[in-house]
Every structure is written in structure tokens, then in C-alpha cells.
Amino acid sequence: MGLVDTLADPYAESYGAVSVADEQKHLLAYAPLVKRIVRQLNSQVQGAIDRDDMEQIGLMGLLEALRRYGEPDTGFGSYASLRVRGAILDELRRQDWRPRAVRQQSHKMRDAVRDLTRKLGREPSEQEAMKALGLDAEGYQAYLLDENAETIASFDDILQDTLADTGSVSGPEEQLMIRRSLEQALNGLDEREQRVIQMYYEFELSYKEIAAVLDLTDARVCQLNKQALNKMKAVLAA
Template sequence: MNANCAIDYRYAAEQGGAALFAPGAEQKWLLQYLPLVKRIVSQLALQANQVLDREDMEQIGLMGLLECLRRYGTPDEQFGRFAALRIRGAILDELRRQDWRPRQVRQQTHKIRDAIRQLARQLGRVPQEEEILQAAGINAKEYQEFLQADACEAIESLDELLQNGHEGFACGSSAVEDRVLKERLLTQALSQLSERERLVLTLYYQHELSLKEIALVLELSDARVCQLSKQAIAKASRYLNERG
């Protein structure tokens, strides 16, 4: 296995369960899906916030891929989508474990949220950006960073919901039926969104673009894409929770 796809197999056996394939076959599948791991690592670079470097994130992602491969069995046309959820989930779990946001950033986030809630109560409407900047005592750059972090948290919550919703997948007819049901629910959840909200989630989950890349594609500001993604995720999560 090359340096870009190196895994400690003793650790993998403990974390990923018993191997279903010969080591050579596992290596082949890991190499085949390595580009997926790299794309997801690029997506999650914003959340990492210097807590994990790219190499660490790729190693964690590969462990998630190996676990998924051993539980799923021989990959088919649907494997990539389920593997992406597990890879992303493994990296986000590690970021949460290491508490990727410094205490000062968390305090700033609470301060801005409190200011937005208080303004909304006072004004009886959603406050404008300029009003938020003045009330919270922050500049436009700090507000954009808040929106991005807020969107990342929302994405984490949907990732966790989707991942937990697919935890039961494995070989066997009942698992196949469960996968079909989950896919149907997710499709129905996306149908509840506006066209632009649906496009943002499609670009993120299916085309694996980062929020910044989505902003470039849609010719929107980073802040607007963060707002759209959070709105979309809130609607989709609410729908999935109600029917989960």
C-alpha cells in the first residue's frame, strides 16, 4: 500500500471489525475509494480549523472507509454514498472529540447568537447584517466566520442524523429494505426544500463541493450560502426526525 493509503491493520481490526476480504482485496478497494476520502477531507477543511492536519484527516477517513467496507461487503453502485457518510462522520467525530473550536470562538458565537435573538425580539423581524454587526460589536469578516461556523455545525447535525439513520446497513434482505426506506425518506426530505436550498445540499452531498466552492458556482456570497445551507438542513433534519 502506498504512503497515501497507509493503515495500521492491527488497529483497523479492532476498530473496523473482522475483515471480509483478503488484505490484497481490501487494499484494492481502499485505493479505489481514496479519491473520495480526499474530496471529503477538502470539504471539511474549514471545520478542522488547524486542529487536524490533512494527513490526520485522511487517515481517520480511511479508517471510516475500512469500517464501512467491512460492514457493507463487496461495494456496489450505492456504496460510495454510504461510504461518504461514514468517512465524513468519522472525521467529524474526531473533530468533536478534540473540540475543534477554541473557547474564545465559542464565546463569540454565543454572543452573536444572543445579539441576533435579542434584535429579532426587539424588531419583530429578522435583523439585517448591519444591525447585527452594530449590536454584537463585530466586523463583517467576524460575522462571515460566525455564519460559516454556524453552517458547519448544522451540517454536522445532518451528517450525524444521516449516519445514524444508516447505521444498520449490512448484507441481507432486511438491510436492503432499510436502505431503500432511508433513501426514500431522504428524497422526500429534499422535496420539502426550495429549489435553491435543494441545490446547495445537492452540491454539498452529491457533488462534494465545499461551501466556498458552492458560493462560486452559484455566484453568491459565502454568507448567503451559509444561510441557505443552514435553512435547508434545518428543514431536512426536521422532516427526517419526524419520520425517523
Template sequence: MQAGYAIADEFVAAPLSAADEQRLLVSFAPLVKRVVKQLELQTGGGVDREDLQQIGLMGLLDALRRYGTPDEKFAAYASVRVRGAILDELRRQDWRPRTVRQETHKMRDGVRELARKLGREPTAAETQQALGLTVEQYQEYQLAQSAEQLANFDELLQQLTEQSGDRRHSPESHLLLQRSIEQALRRLNDREQRVVQLYYEFDLSLKEIARVLDLTEARVCQINKLALKKLRELLQ
């Protein structure tokens, strides 16, 4: 699988004019809308979509000013920057109600304790029984965990992109970073690669990925969580 978010080889470019910036913001606005659609899962409706889009447009503008004239790799770079801008604002606002955060942490602690007792990752049925969860509650927990994994992986990609961008006089470092990401992706199994590709390259939501792969949303969350854990470990 070819990385859909490959790092651009060069970041040194002439500044864009104000007119060019406005034209390109309009041109790439659909990219912002796709990212917002994905990340709405993490807000549970707690943040207005228009507000998220405005934040995303600011991230897009920052990407344009850092990158310069877009080429075929810009969309992948911009997606990382837009996601990063939105996630930063969500964390700053601390949008989740305290009771939701506490309940999620309680479930996570319970799953970890169960895993220690079993000596392995518990199955969905074991987790539901041990924690007294309904199917719906367990799925909500899986979605919250998956959203957190996506946020963490977005952060890692943004950090790697910025580190690469700082090495302006070393094109070799950009190529090495791109190859590292591609090699890490090849270490995933076919289904894990497909989930990551559909999310990052084709901008599908987790619910849409479940329909494409004919899986439950909870199963997609499990595959995604494992895939992102592997990628983080390989890239770090």
C-alpha cells in the same frame, strides 16, 4: 432532485478479504480526500490534513466491512461514514481554542436575543450593527454556524443509515427511508436543493458552491443553514 446520499437497500454481504479491502481503500481514497477538503472548514487549520485523511480512511474501512462489496450506492453510504468518523474525532479532540468557542457562543446568543426583539430572523446588516461586527467577523460567524449545521445533519444521516442497517430482514424499511429522504429534498426550494446537492452529491466546498452559483459565501451559508434545518425537521 435525486438524493445523492440514498441509503443502500441491503447491508448483508460476505466479508471482504484483506487483499480486497486494501484494493478498495486505494480505489475510494479520493472520496476520503473530498470529504476532508469539505470538513477542513471546521478545523480552521487546527488539525493536520494528513491526520484527517487517516481518520477518514479508518471510516472508509469501517464502511467497507459493514457494507461488503461496493455497488453504485456505496459511495454515498461511505461518505456518511467517513464524515461521521472525522467529526467524531474532531469533537473528541475539542480542536477549537476556548476563546473561539466562547466568542461563537456569545455571537449566537446575541443573534437569538436580537431575533426575539424583532420577532423574526435579523438581516445581516441588523446583526452586524447590533453586535458591532465587521463584515469579515459576520462572515466568519456564518461559516461557523454553517459548519455546525452540516455536522449535525451528517450525524442525522449516519443515525438513519445505522438504524436502517439494523433492520436486516426488512428491505421495505430501507426503501421507506430512502423515499423519506427524497421526499424531504423535494420540499426544499430550487436553490436550497442545489446547495445541498452540490455539497453532498458533488462534494463541493461551501466556497466552491458560492462560485458555481455566483453568490457570496455568506449567502450560501444562509441558504445551507435554512435547508438543513428544514431537512432535519422533516426527517425527524
């Protein structure tokens, strides 16, 4: 079940409670999902939170997902992924994981790339952006990961809000409207952007893994992911 199906499913309490024994069984069964998401996010926040701590936070998100959803079915994995990711990102924001000086520097570099884009009339290439920012390949990769972490966090907020709205929907017409809005957001992407979003959100692949599949650089995958999320965010927030 994909991202569209996840957000189209209500998570009302009517799914039924899960016993403590069953909770433990399901936590063990879905622990690999938590580890995949932690591995994916850990590479993008540069050790801001210890990996073991991230896994504990993710498991708490998984437990909350179980208690909201009830007995897992085919749609639970995708639902739980959003909840686990959201729990970890909430903790990152709570700890203010990027120092103020780092945020200010990131904003300056973002403005520089925007200025270059306006001058060129197109998105700059990696080499052009690196030259404008005065960064080597490693520094540029770190800049892109930092930018993507912000974009992912804000996009996930919208996904969580959409998911919450779905839980309070009373009829099939409203559910269909929510599903169609997400489909519209996905369809507004080009084929490569759609593949990046699918591999990142549905299959929980890291940027490095996506880059290997698509035969791209890690930096290019970062760029594609960011522009795809921004396009979808604009549609979902409208």
C-alpha cells in the same frame, strides 16, 4: 446515486466480505473521495486538526465502510462519503476542537442574530447581521463557518442513525418508509436550498465552489446550508 438512494440501501453483512488485497485496491480507488471531503471540512474547522491527520482518519472511516458494505457497487460512493465524514466529525468532537470561550462567544452571537430576526420579522441581511454583531466581513464569515460546523455535525448524527436503522430493516415496507421520510425532508426545501445540499453532500463541493456556481457570497451559501440542514433535521428527527 444521490443522498436518498444512499440511505435507502441496507448495508447488511450479506454484501460479502472483501479480501485484504481487494481492500487495498478499493482504498486507493476511493482515496480521492476522502481528499475531497477533507478539503471540504478543513475549510470549516479552521485548522483544528492537521489536514494529513484528517486524511488518515478519513481513510480509517473508508476502511470501516468497506468492511461493513462489502464489495463496492454503484451505491458505495455515497455510503462511504457519510462514513468518512462521520469519522472526521467524531474525532473533532472527541478533541473538543472549539475552546469553551469560543463556544460561549458563538452562543452569544447566535442569540444576538435571533433577537435581530425577531425584531425584523425576517432573516437579517449580511450587512444587518454584521452590524449587529460588530463584525467585519472576515469575522462574519468565521462566525458562519463555526455555526455551520455545529449544524453539520448534528445533522450528520441523524444521517448516521438513519443509515444504521436502514441496516436493521427487515422488509421493503420499512425501507420505503425511511426513503420517503428523507424525500419528504428534501422536498421541504426550496430549489436553491436543494441545490446547496446536493452540491455539498452529493458532489462534496466547498462553500466557495458552491458560491461560484450559484453566484452567491460564501456567507450566503453558509446561511442557506444551515437553514436547509435545520429544516431537514426537524423532519428526520420527528
